[in-house]
Amino acid sequence: MYFGKESSEKKSDRVPPNQIVTKKWPVLHYGNVPYYEDMNEWDLRLFGHVEEDVRLTYEEIMDLPQTERKNDIHCVTGWSKLDNRWEGIATQEFVKKVNVLPEANYVIIHAEEGWTTNLPMEDFLKETSMLAHSHDGKTLTPEHGYPLRAVVPHLYFWKSAKWVRGIEFLADNKPGFWERNGYHMLGRPWKEERFSWD
Numbered sequence: 001m002y003f004g005k006e007s008s009e010k011k012s013d014r015v016p017p018n019q020i021v022t023k024k025w026p027v028l029h030y031g032n033v034p035y036y037e038d039m040n041e042w043d044l045r046l047f048g049h050v051e052e053d054v055r056l057t058y059e060e061i062m063d064l065p066q067t068e069r070k071n072d073i074h075c076v077t078g079w080s081k082l083d084n085r086w087e088g089i090a091t092q093e094f095v096k097k098v099n100v101l102p103e104a105n106y107v108i109i110h111a112e113e114g115w116t117t118n119l120p121m122e123d124f125l126k127e128t129s130m131l132a133h134s135h136d137g138k139t140l141t142p143e144h145g146y147p148l149r150a151v152v153p154h155l156y157f158w159k160s161a162k163w164v165r166g167i168e169f170l171a172d173n174k175p176g177f178w179e180r181n182g183y184h185m186l187g188r189p190w191k192e193e194r195f196s197w198d
């Protein structure tokens with residue numbers, strides 16, 4: 001009998017400890033879902049430890065080089081969703097648009113309503129990190145982060161901010177919204193870094 005790579009692959013190789021796979025895609029966030037009437041009023045700000053702040057319009061972002069990534073996502077509340085196909089722009093493309101100062105070692109992603117999350121520059125700029133506008137071939141719904149959400153699949157999914165409006169570059173690490181409320185500063189699922197005391 002032939003077992004292809006897929007079928008012989010143990011589920012435990014794909015699913016971090018104490019996570020349960022879901023086929024559905026739960027909607028999870030704090031606060032309100034934004035609905036945009038006029039995308040001319042939308043922008044993305046790159047600021048903080050940079051030579052000069054940059055403001056990108058929705059059009060300018062959609063003109064950046066596009067990439068497609070397939071990955072698994074892991075929410076700290078215990079669900080994982082496998083084989084997501086995202087389309088968007090690699091985070092590495094955004095740092096090309098701004099002169100980030102050498103002492104910038106951390107990033108805070110700013111979302112609507114002042115929601116934030118922090119991560120090291122290295123994790124933000126990882127090959128697999130992106131700002132996505134589509135999932136499984138469809139434009140993101142408002143609930144899942146339209147027009148633009150972060151996708152940082154190697155960290156728990158709370159680091160993947162929905163409704164991104166700004167990237168702030170920092171010299172020192174500073175907790176974001178959930179991190180101030182006890183969540184881990186890094187949040188690696190394979191190490192079960194759920195809370196700051198883990």
Ligand SMILES: Nc1nc2c(c(=O)[nH]1)N[C@H]1C(S)=C(S)[C@@H](COP(=O)(O)O)O[C@H]1N2
Nearest residue numbers: 026027028029030075111144158160161162
């Ligand atoms: N702006 C914003 N982004 C957010 C959150 C939030 O509360 N606000 N919650 C995070 C959490 S905890 C998870 S699990 C994912 C959920 O994304 P989904 O609703 O598309 O599944 O969004 C993350 N991004």
Ligand SMILES: [Mo]
Nearest residue numbers: 075076157158
């Ligand atoms: Mo989450």
